[in-house]
Amino acid sequence: MRLFFILFLFISLNCISQSKKDYRNYQEILDLIQDDYLEEAYLKADVLFNKTNGWKKINLLYSSICFEKNEFKRSVDYFFKYYNDHNPTNLNSIVLFAKSLYKMGAYEQSMYCFKICQNLDNNFNSIYSKYIENCRFSISSMLKPKKCISVNLGGNINSQYAEYLPFISADGNRLYFTRRCPDNINTFQEDFYYSDLSSNGVWQQAKGMQINSSLNEGAITISSDGKIIAFASCDRGDSKGSCDIYISRKNVDNSWSNPINLEVVNSRYWDSQPVFSPDGKSMYFVSNRRGGVGGKDIWISDISNNRFSKPYNLGQKINTQNDEMSPFLHHDNLTFYFASDGHIGMGDFDLFMCTRDNSYDIWSLPINLGYPINSHLNENSLVVSPDGKTAFFTSNKDGYGKEDIFQMVLPEDIRANELSELEINIINRPKGEEIVLSNILFEFDSYVLNKNSYVELEYLLKYMYRNLDFSIIIEGHTDNIGGPVHNQNLSENRAKSVYNYLINNGVDSTRVSYIGYGDTRPLMKNDSKEGRVLNRRTSFVVQ
Template sequence: MENITTDTQIHGYSIKRVFSLLLLLAISTVSFAQSGLSTDSKKAKKLYEKADKKYKERDFLTAISYLEESVRQDSEFFEAYIRMGSLYNAMGQEDSVYSKFQLYEKTALDPIASVLERLAFMAFDRGEYGKAESFLNKFLVKVPERESSRDIDLLIRSIRFAKKELKKPVDSIELKILPSEVNRFKLQYLPSITVDNASMFFTKRDYVQGDEDIVVSHFVDGKWTPAESISPRINSSLNEGACAVSADGRTMIFTSCDGKYSLGSCDLYITRKVGDNWSKPKNLGKPINSRYWESQPSLSADGKTLYFSSNRTGGLGGRDIWVSKSADGKWSVPINLGGDVNTPKDETTPFIHPNGSDLYFSANSYPGMGGYDLFVSSKTDSLWSIPRNLGFPINTFKDEVAIIIGAEGQMAYFAKEEQKNFEILDSKIVSITLPKEIRPDPVSYNIGRVTDKETLIPLKAEVEIIDLNTNKVIYRNESDSLTGSYLMIVPAGLELAAYVKKKGYLYSDFHFTTQTNKVSEPDTINIKLKPISEGESLILKNIYFDIDSYEIKKKSISELDNAYQLLIENPDMIVEIAGHTDDIGSKNYNQQLSEKRAGAVYDMLTSKGISRSRISFKGYADLQPLLPNTTDSNRKSNRRIEFRVLRVNQ
């Protein structure tokens, strides 16, 4: 959104506050008194005197009309121009302020420095970068020591950046307004989208100063459905907006302001979708919320990491980006992202891409096109890169303060406003195909249902994705308790293991490798979990050995950890670890290899504390193939380690 200024959004651009000081300076510097006025026209002076009287009566419109008449008598009467500019500022008419101050600068023999400074910022705010540079240079001639000040230095670097950006070809970049089914309100902004691009949630208002509500539109049969209220449990007579959803669309965190149970001016609330219904929202409470302002949340794909903006104490500036992680249903104390991202000014509206590494946000603290621009910073391990401006035409001289990007990394959505005199007329959600240089690493996803193998009853189970090369969990979530449906994120360019687990059942596991910078087509994988019972078996699909070796490779750690946890959670289960080979090699060799591999797994589990009385191991060579040993693919499936449940002690 470019400049929405409600409680859940960005407050007005801080430059306007600077001009309040300038107004006082202008009024005190240029007196309404006639002595020392630049005009020789008696009529112009008389009109100026009448304007003074009306000004003291607080009749600004009549005062301006007299001043307009005075400059018709003498077009070089510069005191009248600066006086009109000051009066228009008091009335909040910025375009008129800019017009009159320019006429003052043009006619005054020696314009005061503060007006030149203000003109430089006002020109920059309007995207008139050449004028901004000219006014700024004239100002610095008068006050050269200000060149190194933080605000002037930022303006200098921003003008250079903006002029460079405007020279880039942008013919291939096109903003597309989403259809009227989405843009059906006076204002719509701050979109959030599920990883399958099937549901878009956003904030709407029916008129500029109206109540904020959260609405949703679904993409069905190639079309967006009419946006409608997400739930009467969520929307109320208060402001609800600035929402974020997890990749599967079943966890939402949103902002509500001035509520009965709020800790501060705006707090973050959580709601979960079970089946087709959203739960009653719950204030996240401490340590997430405080007596300050917390808003503009963004959730990681699995809903376990929360980024948000806040002006709470302990930050680096006005509004900073903070992060918290959820474990065992509790959110950790938020951590400030630090100086790699945050600055003494404002950083807001974070969006963490489903890849978990690329963070997009809005800031007025880095060189940009004007006001708030959109930036991206990428995380490697725990370090964030230097933020990079998304450039023109995504950023303009207006305020751009929120963007979301699809899982595939190409399509972005954000809100664009229509303004007049810096007042918002309306806003619409638009889409754009991102240039390659600012695209995040893409991700895909798999979907399906988890059911009991015997009864086909839907199950609530944990779904976990592990990067086999780092053994780090990159996604963890749960299937829906009513439908059993799940979604798992699949990043590009990684070798991954997936585990689906529920107590009382043998877990299900599989392995897949994704190509770098290429999004695979989503797969539907339905999981049927086997209840733990005598005779059931589990293939450990993520146990790896080199050819002709029984030394377990490091990327097998996640499988061993899950096998260990299965035994710990089910202490009455007695299992055999069975080793199998393909038919290549002699019978004796395959027998020894299968037995040694099974023994290696046995040794690892007993070394972790599993009693030797609960597990045994045996090699079966190539005597129990799953598939005919006729192809390389079949042989690969036949080379395996298997858990067999021998009995379950009662």
């Protein structure tokens, strides 16, 4: 903020009738302030003040010095020794000063100045009121800080260059991010990297992705089943706008296909920061296209049969007249994080969350994540692991390079829902693939559910309550002990027992069906005890 404030001091200098030597001394003090020699500047200002019999303009030097020392109350006191807070001609200077204080997080002093602006000017009262409301919120938030500690992810991920825009996989074991680093001709470009989490909880050395090119790629998202990548790229030969969204699909050999411009989604404006919903039925992204609520808005494109729909705006509950960015839909499909400089917050971009009860419900009003997660600085690009509490974000505070990726544990009141192993399996598997209910137990040759089965079934119930368009076929399987007819009947009755449990606990019958396969679909050979145990199972497939 120094250059901004010093420039402000220069503007009105010519209005002062003093000797040329006084002007030179004044300029020398300004130079000292710019070079951060604040104590020397203060002493010289005292000398000049006494020599000139209290030259009023020197109060702005005192104010600037106190401002740079974060002594904001004294800075305000000196400022208004020069400017009359009842004179409308001083309005622009007071507004400039109030915004400078606000940018530094000096909320009490900023609010005081904006209230003066309100009294001097009714034309922009709503603007001043917004700043005042933000100041009140910030002061209140800082009086009740949330308990959270951030940790740098270390040298396996962060480097001397800038790392940002993290994205976590649906199982929480792979972290993707963007790195801005020099290429072979010593120019900087953006590429994708990933790091895997080891069994002892350590992020491994980051590796570049095969999808990287000589062009800039940024803001990666990956579908829950790991088969589709979406990302933003700017100024490509086939771009519709300044930045477009591209997709790439995983080939059978696990390589990635050539990126394709998502033409139905992109506009002739700026389109970026895509993120898939965990059920793969929509993609959220950010755009400054026409027809939105404000500047940069969050938009949605629905996905059906691998086809993307024409985008629609997320609406005024989330989008504001200012900017929203970095959307992230948690893997529970019920918790939505994003950044905004339009909702009530603490400064530049703040982080917010919305929730809903099920996937058909509308999002709640945004909740500010609070202090110290948010501050007077710029906070964005938050993603949360499937455990609902481990968050990853970008910051330029202490680290390895320009920007690093950090990790923190979210306070309980702003966490997403922790996912069970069953829920993660559902999210990660494509439709039609069998998902085994690993803890569904029956007595020998019986189709009566053992009470120990209820834990696993409650996980399935919870997922079905949250995702109302989720439908399944329950399958029963046996080993080859016993005759085919007996095994067929047993498998069908066991599948029906699970079906009845779900229906009796509120799941609509149109969303569930069941079938028995007897011993016709073994996972392993039936020539060992271990193989027969695996073959005796109850499972389901997503329709």
